[in-house]
Amino acid sequence: MSDQQVLNVKEAAQLLGTHAETVRRLARRGEIPCFKIGSDWRFSTEALRQWFDDESKRTGLGAPGVLIVDDDPNVVRTMSRIAESAGCAIRSAVNGREALEIVDQRTPDLIFLDLDMPEMNGADFLDRLRVRHQDVPVVIVTGQPNGPLMYRVAQHAPVMVVSKPAHADHITRTIRTVLGDRLPRQPREAVR
Numbered sequence: 124m125s126d127q128q129v130l131n132v133k134e135a136a137q138l139l140g141t142h143a144e145t146v147r148r149l150a151r152r153g154e155i156p157c158f159k160i161g162s163d164w165r166f167s168t169e170a171l172r173q174w175f176d177d178e179s180k181r182t183g184l185g186a187p188g189v190l191i192v193d194d195d196p197n198v199v200r201t202m203s204r205i206a207e208s209a210g211c212a213i214r215s216a217v218n219g220r221e222a223l224e225i226v227d228q229r230t231p232d233l234i235f236l237d238l239d240m241p242e243m244n245g246a247d248f249l250d251r252l253r254v255r256h257q258d259v260p261v262v263i264v265t266g267q268p269n270g271p272l273m274y275r276v277a278q279h280a281p282v283m284v285v286s287k288p289a290h291a292d293h294i295t296r297t298i299r300t301v302l303g304d305r306l307p308r309q310p311r312e313a314v315r
Contacts, residue, residue: 128168135166139175140187142164144256145230149235186212187302188229192222192248193237198287202235205294210306211281217241221311226256233301235294236283238272246275251278260301264289 132150135157136143143220147164149155156170164275187212203213206285213233216222222234234252238245249261263276266287276282283301299306 130166130168130171131149132164132166135164135171138168138171141232142230142256144258148230157264170283177308186210187232187306189214189298190222190225190231190234191215192217192219192240192251194218194240195237195289198237198264201291202289202294205291206235206298209295209298211298211302219243219251221249223251226252226259230256230259232260233298234259235264236261238263238267238270238276241288244272246272248273250280250283262301 132143132146136146139146146155150157150164150166156164156174157164159165185280185311187210189206191199191206191213191290192215193199193202195218199215203215206213211233214225216225218240221270222236223243225231226234236245242293243263245263252259252261260283261279261287262283263273266285267273268284269292273284275278283297285297
């Protein structure tokens with residue numbers, strides 16, 4: 124493949140190992156090298172790889188982003204340690220309102236979501252998330268898998284559910300299942 128190749132949003136997302144919506148958001152904000160043809164964003168493979176290398180060194184962007192939304196600091200600390208050891212970059216929020224602000228800044232590749240939280244519970248967060256970001260994988264982490272909040276969450280299927288307390292190997296397997304080929308820290312070859 125030639126380094127002079129021009130990619131569309133979907134191909135750029137594949138190259139970077141992230142979601143197309145993340146690439147669009149970065150393009151709209153002028154944070155990623157791009158240009159427009161008509162109303163469509165386009166990306167030079169060579170410029171994108173250079174940007175990726177620079178950003179990876181500066182921010183750890185090469186790692187897939189995981190957002191942990193839970194009001195229990197012990198759960199956040201434990202899950203963060205597990206996800207980091209799997210090669211993920213971590214952000215966390217103590218409620219759905221804070222999580223929406225984080226998602227608006229940069230769309231994560233995976234969200235671990237508690238249901239019972241103050242200010243904005245997990246079901247309310249998921250309602251709002253799906254309006255903006257329909258494809259972000261969400262894993263519900265709950266001690267009440269049969270409660271009314273879980274019933275509301277089920278309306279946004281498919282979602283995965285992990286029971287609390289979650290074991291490290293279960294979280295790791297879940298990350299590997301959902302993120303799979305996004306875990307390497309190097310950009311992949313764009314598929315043409």
